[in-house]
Amino acid sequence: MKNAQLQRVWQSMKDVPMLFVTLAVLLVLVILSEKGFEDARVWVVAGLVLVTVIDTLIGMIADIKEGHVGLDVLAVVAIISTLAVGEFWASWAVVLMIYSGSVIEAYAQSSAEHNLTALLSAAPQTAHVLGANDSLRDVPVSEVQVMDLLLVKPGETVPVDGVVMSERAVVNLAMINGEPLPQTVLNAQRVPSGAVNDSESFTLRAIASAEDSQYQRILSLVKQAQESRPRSVRTADLLAVPFTVIAFFLAGLAWFLSGDPVRFTQVLVLATPCPLLIAAPVAYLGGTSRLAAAGVLIKGQEVLEQLTRVGSVFFDKTGTLTVKQPQVVRVERFTSGYSDDVILAAAGAVESYSIHILALGIARAGKKVRAATLPVLNVDAVSHVSERSGYGVSAIVDGHEVRVGRRGFVEESADSAGFAKSGRLLKHDARLTALREADEMGAYVSIDGELVGRIVLRDVERSNARTTIERLRALGVRSISMLTGDGPVSANRVAASVGIAVEDVHAKLLPEHKQRILNNARSGGGAGAIVMVGDGVNDAPVLAAADIGVALTDGSSSAASQTAHMVIMNDDLSLLSRSIEIARRTRRVMLQAVFLGLGLALVGMIVATFGVIPAVVGAFGQEAIDVVSIVWALNAVREVK
Numbered sequence: 001m002k003n004a005q006l007q008r009v010w011q012s013m014k015d016v017p018m019l020f021v022t023l024a025v026l027l028v029l030v031i032l033s034e035k036g037f038e039d040a041r042v043w044v045v046a047g048l049v050l051v052t053v054i055d056t057l058i059g060m061i062a063d064i065k066e067g068h069v070g071l072d073v074l075a076v077v078a079i080i081s082t083l084a085v086g087e088f089w090a091s092w093a094v095v096l097m098i099y100s101g102s103v104i105e106a107y108a109q110s111s112a113e114h115n116l117t118a119l120l121s122a123a124p125q126t127a128h129v130l131g132a133n134d135s136l137r138d139v140p141v142s143e144v145q146v147m148d149l150l151l152v153k154p155g156e157t158v159p160v161d162g163v164v165m166s167e168r169a170v171v172n173l174a175m176i177n178g179e180p181l182p183q184t185v186l187n188a189q190r191v192p193s194g195a196v197n198d199s200e201s202f203t204l205r206a207i208a209s210a211e212d213s214q215y216q217r218i219l220s221l222v223k224q225a226q227e228s229r230p231r232s233v234r235t236a237d238l239l240a241v242p243f244t245v246i247a248f249f250l251a252g253l254a255w256f257l258s259g260d261p262v263r264f265t266q267v268l269v270l271a272t273p274c275p276l277l278i279a280a281p282v283a284y285l286g287g288t289s290r291l292a293a294a295g296v297l298i299k300g301q302e303v304l305e306q307l308t309r310v311g312s313v314f315f316d317k318t319g320t321l322t323v324k325q326p327q328v329v330r331v332e333r334f335t336s337g338y339s340d341d342v343i344l345a346a347a348g349a350v351e352s353y354s355i356h357i358l359a360l361g362i363a364r365a366g367k368k369v370r371a372a373t374l375p376v377l378n379v380d381a382v383s384h385v386s387e388r389s390g391y392g393v394s395a396i397v398d399g400h401e402v403r404v405g406r407r408g409f410v411e412e413s414a415d416s417a418g419f420a421k422s423g424r425l426l427k428h429d430a431r432l433t434a435l436r437e438a439d440e441m442g443a444y445v446s447i448d449g450e451l452v453g454r455i456v457l458r459d460v461e462r463s464n465a466r467t468t469i470e471r472l473r474a475l476g477v478r479s480i481s482m483l484t485g486d487g488p489v490s491a492n493r494v495a496a497s498v499g500i501a502v503e504d505v506h507a508k509l510l511p512e513h514k515q516r517i518l519n520n521a522r523s524g525g526g527a528g529a530i531v532m533v534g535d536g537v538n539d540a541p542v543l544a545a546a547d548i549g550v551a552l553t554d555g556s557s558s559a560a561s562q563t564a565h566m567v568i569m570n571d572d573l574s575l576l577s578r579s580i581e582i583a584r585r586t587r588r589v590m591l592q593a594v595f596l597g598l599g600l601a602l603v604g605m606i607v608a609t610f611g612v613i614p615a616v617v618g619a620f621g622q623e624a625i626d627v628v629s630i631v632w633a634l635n636a637v638r639e640v641k
Contacts, residue, residue, distance in 0.1 A: 015106050018055060019099040022048065026092065045088045049079055052095045072098075074244055078268040082615055085262045090615035094269055097623040101274065108282045108630045111637065113289050116222045122175055123219055124193070127159040128152070130203065141210045148206045158195045161213040162204035163188055170199035176214065176569060189355055194218065221297040221567065225288045228300035236280035236594060240273035243598065247271035247605060254609040263611055269618040270604040275597025275629040280590050286636030287586025295570035296579050303565050306548050307583035311528015312521055313477055313576075314514075314542075317484035317491055319535040320552055321465045321498050324571070326358055326441055326457035328365035333453040341369040342376050343453045347404045347445045349379035350395045354387055354404075358443050361457050362404065392443075403446045404455075410446035459490070464574045465498040471577040475584075478528065479521070480504065483514045483542070514542040522547075533576060550576060589636045597629025 013019060025048050032041040056072045075098050082090040110117070127144045128151040129137050136151060141159045144150070149165065152158055158171065169185045175194050182198040185191050191204060194215030210216055247268065255264035284301045291298060298304060315321050331340040338346075348366010351359040370379055378398040385395040392405015403410040441457045462468075469480055481504040484491050491507040506517060514532075521530055532539075532546035535553060543549030544563040551564035554571040568575045604621055607613055613621065 011106075011110070013103050016099050016102045018052070019096075019103055021051075022092070022096050022099055026096075029092065042088060045091050046083060048095055049083050049091055052079060052098060056098065074247055074268065074271045074273065077248075078265065078271070078619075081261075081265040081268060082619075085265050087262065087265060087615045090265065090269065090619055093616050093619035097619050097626075101623060101626055104627060104630055105278050105282075108278065108634060109285060111286075111634055113285050114637070116225065116289050116292050120219060120222055122157065122194075123215065124157040124159040144206055144210055146206055146209060150204045150206060151201060152197045152204055153201050154197055154199065156197050157215075158191050158193050158197070158204065159213075160193050160206045160210050161190070161208040162193075162206045163190050164202060165205050166202035169197065169202035169204075171195040172198045176218065186353060186355075218297060218569075221299055222292070224299050225292075225297070225301060228302060230284055230301040230305040236276040240276040243273050243276065244271070246602075250605045250609055254611075257609075258611065260611075262615070263609070266608045266611065266613055266615050266618055267605050269615055270601060270608050270613065270622050270625075272597070272601050272622045272625055274626040275594045275601070278626070279593040279597055279629040279633040282630060283586055283590035283593055283633040283636040286589075286634055287582055290582050290586070290637050291579060294575055294578060294582070295568060295572065296575055297567045297569060299565050303548060304583050304586060306529045307566075307580050308587045309527065309529050310472075310475075310477055310531050310548070310580055312479040312481070313472055313531045313533065314481050314483050314518065314521075314546070315500075316532075316534035316539050317482055317486055317494055318459055320533055320573070321482065321494055322459040322461055324535065324554065325360045327361045327460040328455055329440070329458045329460070330456050331453055332442075332456060335450065335452045337450070338447065338452050339373075339376075340453070342373045343445050343447075344455065345369050345373040345379045346377055346397050346400070346402045346447060347443070347455055349382050349397050350385070350393050350402050350404050351443075353382070353385045353395065354393045356387075356393070356405075358441060358457055359393070362443060362455055365455075400448050401446075404443050407444045407451070410444045411449075411451055459494070461494055461497045462573050464572070468574045468577050469499045471574070472580075475577060475580055477580075481517075482506065483509055483517060483532075485509050511539075511541045515545045518542060518545050531576075533573075586636045589633060593629045593633035593635075596632055597625055600625045600628065 025044060028044055029041055032038075032044065053076055056076055060072050075094070079091055079094045079098070082088075082094055124141050126138050127141050127148075129139055129144070130149040130151055131137060144160050150159065150162065152169075157175070164185050164187055167187055169191065170182050171185055171191055172182045173192070173195050175196065176192060190207070192215065193208075193210070193213035251264045251267040251271070254267045255261055257263075284304060287304050288298060288301055291304070328344070331344055333340055333343060344362075345366045348363045348370070351366070352363040354363075366379070373379060377400070381398045383396045385393065387393045388405075388409065391409040392403055394401065394403040396402075403412070443455045443457070444451060445453050445455060472480060480500055482491060482495050482500050483506050486507060488505070488507040491505050492502055495502065495505045506513075509517075518530060518532060529547040531548045531550060532542050533550040533552060534543055535551060539551075540563040543551060543565075546565075548566055549564040551567045552571060552573060553567060553569060566579070568579075601622070604613065604618070604625065608618055
């Protein structure tokens with residue numbers, strides 16, 4: 001950590017070469033003083049001042065062209081005035097403060113956006129394209145075409161979105177969603193760009209160009225956030241104008257009352273709009289970086305400001321308040337030959353090779369009971385896996401044929417050609433009743449041609465959904481509602497479980513209906529920004545329509561994450577309330593830094609009006625004020641307690 005900070009300090013110094021020139025001038029001035037060349041010393045300082053003034057004016061013009069307020073006029077006037085009244089050492093000190101201030105600003109910005117630049121620096125630059133006869137050529141990532149066959153070597157970052165062509169791959173998605181544990185991806189399964197190969201080399205078929213791939217979308221969000229300036233920061237820029245007027249007024253008043261032009265200089269060298277021009281944007285950039293470290297990306301710092309005044313939150317249900325994949329809620333057994341655990345473990349072993357929407361839930365449930373079933377059935381011995389799209393998956397598990405899927409598929413005997421049912425299974429028909437709840441889903445299981453049971457799955461509420469909603473209410477969010485396309489039975493059940501009132505549940509909605517409800521909430525008045533949280537493709541229009549559209553994703557690409565204003569990359573719903581806390585703390589830190597810095601500057605200028613503070617001391621005092629305000633602003637990067 002310390003080494004990283006030292007590297008940032010050194011890089012910041014290298015970015016300001018005039019700092020080294022100023023320090024070199026100090027050595028020259030000392031030598032000239034010892035040799036008695038007073039006139040030469042004056043000309044050296046005058047030359048340094050001239051270069052500094054020109055450099056500062058060029059920087060001001062560049063800032064104005066970029067739409068930022070350029071207010072280094074105080075520094076320009078201060079340095080010229082010290083030279084005019086013969087305060088040569090003060091002139092040099094002001095120059096030193098200008099360039100050391102630039103170093104401090106660069107370091108502060110680098111520290112504030114550290115988590116953002118880490119994402120940018122990790123972007124893959126080169127891809128290995130496999131050609132005919134297994135030839136391999138390296139090309140820039142931007143030149144990768146859809147359907148190109150790529151080789152991803154150990155430790156390398158997947159350059160574009162693709163599907164695994166090797167038998168399997170082990171990848172780490174930490175750079176995308178913060179998940180530290182590696183994941184195994186099987187043949188034909190999708191891998192997003194930004195994933196890191198955590199094992200041996202594997203081949204990948206590109207399904208998107210670099211520009212359209214997941215990691216590039218992340219980088220686009222990062223760049224937008226870095227370049228944006230929220231309304232409060234723009235306001236702070238403008239407030240620097242009256243501050244400058246006040247500084248000139250106090251300096252002129254000091255000169256008028258004392259009749260000594262030196263007093264004008266003594267006041268002006270203490271004037272610094274740095275808390276407004278630097279501390280405010282550093283605080284917001286720090287807050288944006290803090291969100292990124294938590295796994296939340298925003299499309300602009302304006303979103304961070306909006307988060308400080310959230311008044312209403314609307315949640316989608318499926319995949320947002322509930323887990324993304326349906327979870328096993330029970331096993332309905334049709335035979336006494338196998339226990340529930342054996343049925344579940346066998347099905348889980350087979351479904352671990354499937355990409356069906358129900359497969360992950362069954363595989364996870366089967367894994368939990370795996371150890372208890374090993375003496376009866378070795379679920380690790382899986383072979384001859386075959387999936388029939390839309391029907392189910394079959395495999396040989398410890399010498400037994402296991403089928404999972406639709407009833408017709410699982411009742412098909414291992415040696416039959418069609419969907420003929422075994423006559424002995426018809427006696428179970430009376431027990432194969434309809435699923436109990438409208439939101440339940442079922443997968444049938446057969447072992448060696450015998451229908452042994454049905455695994456029932458359902459959308460299950462996220463474990464932290466209720467606590468997140470409770471936290472939102474504690475933060476002062478006045479309205480929390482559910483908008484879903486599902487039926488009222490399922491919607492009301494989930495709402496009751498997570499703590500949303502029945503009257504705040506809106507079910508059986510199409511996307512346009514959701515948008516209408518949001519528009520009505522906005523037109524209804526009341527304080528606060530409107531937040532919509534969702535995860536699916538059908539959420540994209542309403543996410544875009546909200547003041548803050550929040551996409552909840554595990555790092556995979558979706559229309560929701562492309563249209564949302566804020567993306568939670570690690571699929572953690574609790575980060576919604578945490579983001580609000582980070583935003584509010586960021587604004588609080590920004591205001592503290594601004595008022596602390598401006599307060600110290602005003603006190604210093606008032607004291608200097610009476611001639612108490614020499615110009616040289618004032619120049620260093622001004623820099624101390626800058627350091628205090630900027631360091632305080634960097635608190636926005638730190639962990640929220």
